[in-house]
Amino acid sequence: MSSYAITGAARGIGFEFVNQLSTDPENTVFALVRSKTTADRLVALGRPNVHILEADITNTNGLKYAAAEVARITGSSLDYLINNAGFVESERDGLTLESYSSEELLTKDLLDSFKVNVVGVIHTINIFLPLLKNGKAKKVVTISSGVGDLDLTIGFEIATFAPYSISKAAVNMANAKYAAQYKSEGFVFLAISPGVVDTSTRPPTADELERFNVMIGKLRKVYPDFTGPITPETSVRMQLEVINRTTVDDTGAFISHKGNKEWL
Numbered sequence: 435m436s437s438y439a440i441t442g443a444a445r446g447i448g449f450e451f452v453n454q455l456s457t458d459p460e461n462t463v464f465a466l467v468r469s470k471t472t473a474d475r476l477v478a479l480g481r482p483n484v485h486i487l488e489a490d491i492t493n494t495n496g497l498k499y500a501a502a503e504v505a506r507i508t509g510s511s512l513d514y515l516i517n518n519a520g521f522v523e524s525e526r527d528g529l530t531l532e533s534y535s536s537e538e539l540l541t542k543d544l545l546d547s548f549k550v551n552v553v554g555v556i557h558t559i560n561i562f563l564p565l566l567k568n569g570k571a572k573k574v575v576t577i578s579s580g581v582g583d584l585d586l587t588i589g590f591e592i593a594t595f596a597p598y599s600i601s602k603a604a605v606n607m608a609n610a611k612y613a614a615q616y617k618s619e620g621f622v623f624l625a626i627s628p629g630v631v632d633t634s635t636r637p638p639t640a641d642e643l644e645r646f647n648v649m650i651g652k653l654r655k656v657y658p659d660f661t662g663p664i665t666p667e668t669s670v671r672m673q674l675e676v677i678n679r680t681t682v683d684d685t686g687a688f689i690s691h692k693g694n695k696e697w698l
């Protein structure tokens with residue numbers, strides 16, 4: 435019996451974490467969503483062990499409220515925190531750092547990505563740490579991305595998705611900083627890439643499809659067997675296997691859903 439809090443849980447990978455973890459009625463699962471109005475799929479699960487809480491990770495008051503609710507229900511502990519919420523600017527993700535039409539837009543995309551994907555994650559961890567210290571598992575998982583990996587970026591010549599990739603590389607370092615501080619207390623901090631996962635809620639536009647295909651073309655040069663995105667179900671099943679088998683010896687690692695540096 436374990437307790438889990440997952441941010442960005444209304445859809446995509448976050449929803450699937452809630453879905454798979456709450457199939458065990460012994461688990462208590464806290465699904466943090468930006469707005470309860472978007473939580474239809476979570477409500478439809480109809481599981482009494484799923485608690486839906488509102489928290490935008492850029493709002494520390496909302497996070498503190500959610501942590502207080504978790505504390506009230508668990509008796510002040512939490513076993514696993516899964517930092518899944520993430521921001522992707524999808525209109526301009528095909529641009530490279532020097533090809534923006536204005537300095538203001540570039541600044542905006544860098545700061546928006548950093549605000550959610552780095553600062554929001556750090557505040558979430560800080561606010562839930564007192565509960566995690568009382569937990570049995572002491573595992574903090576941050577969903578990063580293979581595009582935050584230096585070797586992949588250079589080896590595959592991926593110059594696009596820049597603000598997002600930079601923010602994911604930064605959160606990997608935040609993960610390492612927490613690992614450095616909390617290893618002696620038995621904590622496991624993991625940054626994990628979920629693979630390329632189809633979490634779309636609508637068919638791609640022609641532009642999006644073209645950009646995606648350019649990226650996939652580059653990836654296929656190194657992973658010729660890559661057939662396309664995996665489902666959230668497969669990604670989360672593989673991530674949970676990795677999360678469950680990692681120990682304090684792995685703390686600070688940045689690994690994939692396969693438990694290594696294979697990002698696809």
Ligand SMILES: NC(=O)c1ccc[n+]([C@@H]2O[C@H](COP(=O)([O-])OP(=O)(O)OC[C@H]3O[C@@H](n4cnc5c(N)ncnc54)[C@H](OP(=O)(O)O)[C@@H]3O)[C@@H](O)[C@H]2O)c1
Nearest residue numbers: 442444445446447468490491518519520577579630631633
């Ligand atoms: N899908 C992939 O192929 C892939 C690959 C690598 C890494 N990732 C990472 O995996 C994670 C989940 O990805 P996904 O594809 O499932 O994303 P998604 O379908 O776009 O869902 C993102 C989730 O994050 C939430 N969110 C965004 N900003 C937030 C904020 N400020 N506070 C709280 N929640 C916020 C969204 O809430 P709303 O529902 O309210 O919008 C949504 O529930 C992200 O961190 C992403 O960067 C995904």
